[in-house]
Amino acid sequence: MSPREAQQGTGRQPVIEVEHLTTHYGARRILNDVSLSVREGEVLVIMGGSGSGKSTLLRYLLALERPTSGRVRIFGIDVNRASGEDLTRLRRRMGVAFQGGALLSSMSVGENIMLPLREHTDLDHSTIRIMARMKLEVVDLAGFEHLMPAELSGGMTKRAALARAVVMDPKLLFCDEPSAGLDPVVAAALDELILRLRDALGMTVIVVTHELDSAFKIADRIVVLERGAILTIGTVEEVRNCADARVQNLINRRLELAELDPDAYLQRLTRDAVAP
Amino acid sequence: MAVDGGSAGVSSLAQATAGRLEQVGRRVAAAAAGIGFGAALFIESAFWLIVGRRRRQPVRVAAVIEEMMQVGVRAIPIVTVLSATIGVMLAIQGIYTLSLFGAESRVTIGIALSITREFAPLITGILVAGRSGSALAARLGTMNISQEIDALRVMGINPVRFLVAPSLLAMIVMVPALTFYSDLVALAGAGVYVSFELGISLPAYADRLIEVISVDDLLHGLGKSVIFAALIALVGVVNGAAVSGGAEGVGRATTRAVVQAITAIVITDMLFVFVVTRS
Numbered sequence: 294m295s296p297r298e299a300q301q302g303t304g305r306q307p308v309i310e311v312e313h314l315t316t317h318y319g320a321r322r323i324l325n326d327v328s329l330s331v332r333e334g335e336v337l338v339i340m341g342g343s344g345s346g347k348s349t350l351l352r353y354l355l356a357l358e359r360p361t362s363g364r365v366r367i368f369g370i371d372v373n374r375a376s377g378e379d380l381t382r383l384r385r386r387m388g389v390a391f392q393g394g395a396l397l398s399s400m401s402v403g404e405n406i407m408l409p410l411r412e413h414t415d416l417d418h419s420t421i422r423i424m425a426r427m428k429l430e431v432v433d434l435a436g437f438e439h440l441m442p443a444e445l446s447g448g449m450t451k452r453a454a455l456a457r458a459v460v461m462d463p464k465l466l467f468c469d470e471p472s473a474g475l476d477p478v479v480a481a482a483l484d485e486l487i488l489r490l491r492d493a494l495g496m497t498v499i500v501v502t503h504e505l506d507s508a509f510k511i512a513d514r515i516v517v518l519e520r521g522a523i524l525t526i527g528t529v530e531e532v533r534n535c536a537d538a539r540v541q542n543l544i545n546r547r548l549e550l551a552e553l554d555p556d557a558y559l560q561r562l563t564r565d566a567v568a569p
Numbered sequence: 570m571a572v573d574g575g576s577a578g579v580s581s582l583a584q585a586t587a588g589r590l591e592q593v594g595r596r597v598a599a600a601a602a603g604i605g606f607g608a609a610l611f612i613e614s615a616f617w618l619i620v621g622r623r624r625r626q627p628v629r630v631a632a633v634i635e636e637m638m639q640v641g642v643r644a645i646p647i648v649t650v651l652s653a654t655i656g657v658m659l660a661i662q663g664i665y666t667l668s669l670f671g672a673e674s675r676v677t678i679g680i681a682l683s684i685t686r687e688f689a690p691l692i693t694g695i696l697v698a699g700r701s702g703s704a705l706a707a708r709l710g711t712m713n714i715s716q717e718i719d720a721l722r723v724m725g726i727n728p729v730r731f732l733v734a735p736s737l738l739a740m741i742v743m744v745p746a747l748t749f750y751s752d753l754v755a756l757a758g759a760g761v762y763v764s765f766e767l768g769i770s771l772p773a774y775a776d777r778l779i780e781v782i783s784v785d786d787l788l789h790g791l792g793k794s795v796i797f798a799a800l801i802a803l804v805g806v807v808n809g810a811a812v813s814g815g816a817e818g819v820g821r822a823t824t825r826a827v828v829q830a831i832t833a834i835v836i837t838d839m840l841f842v843f844v845v846t847r848s
Contacts, residue, residue, distance in 0.1 A: 355723050377727075381626075384725035395720035398711070409724045412626070457724075 314363035341518035388458030394450035396442035403438030448479040607803040617730040632735040641743030652751040656758030689751040694797035698830035706826035709809025710819040744798035
C-alpha cells in the first residue's frame with residue numbers, strides 16, 4: 294500500500310495535513326517530500342532511527358518552523374499564512390510533552406502546570422490550583438507540586454510534562470520520546486497513561502519515538518521515517534507486514550544485532566590494524 | 570612535478586584567501602544579523618509593554634520586580650564599594666594633577682564633573698554587564714538548549730513578552746537608578762578624602778558641588794546609562810538565544826555577552842559624548 298492510499302478511507306476531517314514538506318538545514322536536506330495527514334482521535338506514532346528527521350518533522354507539526362517548501366495545515370489553518378494571533382489561538386488547543394520535559398527550571402512543578410491556565414484564562418488562583426492538582430493526580434504526581442523540576446526523577450519529569458501538556462484540555466497532544474531513557478516498567482506505565490488520557494479527554498495524539506514496543510502498543514497508525522522520507526504509513530499490522538526491506542530492518546533491528554557474526558564483527562573492529 | 574606543485578600551491582593559497590574572505594563575510598553578516606535581531610527584540614518588547622495588557626497578554630509585574638531585585642537591589646553592595654573607591658581615587662589624582670599648577674583647591678569641579686558625566690555611568694554599566702548581562706545570557710542559553718523556549722512558544726506564551734520584556738524594563742529602570750546612587754557614593758567618597766587632605770569641611774564641599782554640578786551634567790550621565798541598560802539586556806538576550814551545543818555553548822555565550830556588552834558600552838559612550846558635547 295502506498296503512503297497516499299493509506300491516508301484515505303475515513304470521512305473525518307484531518308487534524309493535521311502535511312503536503313510535500315521539504316526542508317533543509319544549511320545545505321543538508323532533512324525532510325524530503327513528506328506528506329501525511331493525522332485523523333481526529335487517532336494515536337499516530339512517528340517512528341525512525343536517530344537522524345531520520347522525526348524531530349524536525351515534529352517542529353513543523355508544532356508550527357515552531359514555517360515551511361519554505363510544501364504546506365502544513367493544523368486544524369485547517371495554513372501555518373504559512375497564520376498570523377501571530379492565529380498561532381497563539383492554535384496553540385491553546387495543542388499540548389506538548391517534550392523529550393526532556395522542558396519544565397521551566399525557575400518555577401516549581403505546580404507553577405509550571407498552572408502556567409498555561411494563568412496565561413490564557415481569567416480563572417482565579419484557587420480554581421487554577423485545583424485544576425493543576427487534578428492533572429497531577431491523573432499522572433500520579435499528587436503532592437509533588439512544591440518540588441522544583443531539578444528535584445524530579447526522569448519518569449516524574451516526563452509525567453509532569455504530560456500534566457502540563459494536558460492542563461488546557463487540548464484537542465491535540467504531542468509526545469516527544471515519552472519512554473526514552475526510562476526503565477521498561479515506567480515506560481510501559483507512561484504508554485498506558487497516554488492511552489488513558491486520550492480516552493478521557495478525547496484527544497488526537499502524535500507520539501515521536503524510536504522504541505518499537507511502545508510504538509506497537511499505543512499506535513493506531515505508524516509513520517516510518519528514514520533519511521527524511523516516509524518509508525511507509527499504515528496500521529500496526531500493515532507496518533509489520535510491510536514488504537520494504539528497510540522497514541523490516543528497522544522493526545527487526547534487535548534480531549539483526551543478536552545474529553551478528555562474531556568473526557565479521559572482529560574483522561570490522563581490527564580492519565585498520567590488520568591492513569598493511 | 571615541481572611546476573604542478575607550484576600551481577597547486579598558488580591555487581591552495583587562493584583558496585585559503587577566499588576561505589578567509591568568506592569567513593570575514595560570514596562574520597560581518599552574522600554581526601549585522603545580531604544587531605538587527607537586537608533591534609527587533611527591543612521593538613517587540615516595547616510593543617508588549619505598551620499593548621500587552623490590552624491584548625490580555627500582559628508583561629507580568631512580578632517578573633519585572635524579581636528582575637529589578639536581581640539587577641538593581643542586589644548590586645548595591647558592590648556598586649557602593651566600587652563607587653567609593655573610584656571617588657577617592659579621582660580625588661587623589663585630581664589633587665596631584667592640580668598641585669602641579671598650585672590649584673588644588675579647584676579639585677572639586679574636576680571630581681564632580683568627571684564622576685557625574687563619566688565615571689558613575691561607565692562603572693555601573695560595566696558592573697551590570699558583568700553581573701546581570703552574563704546571567705541573562707546564561708539563563709536564556711540554558712532555557713534554549715533544554716527546549717524551555719520551545720515549550721513556552723507551543724504553550725502560546727510569547728518568549729519575548731515572558732522573558733525579554735521584564736529583563737529589559739528592569740535594566741532600563743535599575744541601571745540609571747544605580748548610576749544615580751553611584752554618583753552620590755563616589756562624590757561622598759571623594760569628599761571625605763578632599764576634606765581630609767585639603768582641610769575643606771564636608772558642608773563646604775557639598776555647597777561647592779551643588780554650585781558646580783548642573784542638571785545637564787546629571788542628565789548627561791543618566792541618559793547614557795539608559796542606553797547602556799538597553800545594550801546590556803539586548804546583547805545578553807541575543808547571545809543567549811543563539812546558544813547551540815550544550816553546556817559548553819552556554820559558557821561561550823556568557824563570555825561573549827560580557828565582552829560584547831562592555832565593548833558596546835564603551836564605544837557608545839564615546840559616540841554619545843562626541844555627539845552631545847560638541848553640539
